[in-house]
């Protein structure tokens with residue numbers, strides 16, 4: 001009998017996982033086991049996600065790792081995506097996970113301790129409540145809301161010259177079009193969509209990137 005807490009796809013995408021996690025891949029697997037074992041009872045991930053936990057969630061998140069530097073705020077981390085896989089893969093970058101739901105921040109803190117991560121701060125708040133307290137080099141978010149709503153929540157947390165990095169699906173270009181007014185108001189420029197992991201066996205990941213501040217042009 002197979003162990004129900006082992007995601008069926010854990011051995012998938014071995015090349016990219018080895019490349020991006022390197023020596024930290026065992027920590028990434030440990031986090032994936034924990035999510036598979038407790039995710040449903042804590043309301044973090046639905047059972048339909050279990051067979052694709054590694055490819056669709058962990059690998060999808062860690063594809064951002066090469067883009068990061070300095071201090072990063074992950075808004076609406078939920079179960080820890082993309083923040084925890086990124087903190088595991090990039091011990092040289094400090095991740096601040098901002099999430100309002102107590103049950104989720106308790107889980108995030110318990111994982112930070114279980115994995116022995118020293119580069120993560122967990123903050124229980126809505127992002128807009130801490131605009132005056134934090135300034136990051138980069139802000140990430142995945143599955144939190146559409147771009148026009150996400151911009152006023154996330155951009156005030158960026159330093160001048162900082163970067164917004166959002167994991168988005170097929171709707172990215174349409175969201176950019178709808179958010180044109182917000183993009184101008186919050187001084188975002190070089191707004192673009194990139195595909196990461198196009199050599200993956202599973203779907204590539206679409207990332208919306210934008211710089212904050214006055215454009216050099």
Ligand SMILES: C[S@@+](CC[C@H](N)C(=O)[O-])C[C@H]1O[C@@H](n2cnc3c(N)ncnc32)[C@H](O)[C@@H]1O
Nearest residue numbers: 075076077078081098099100126127142143144
């Ligand atoms: C659909 S979940 C996605 C969680 C995770 N990012 C993922 O990809 O699995 C959205 C998360 O955003 C959080 N959230 C919603 N509004 C927020 C806000 N204004 N500031 C910070 N987090 C927020 C919710 O509590 C929830 O955990």
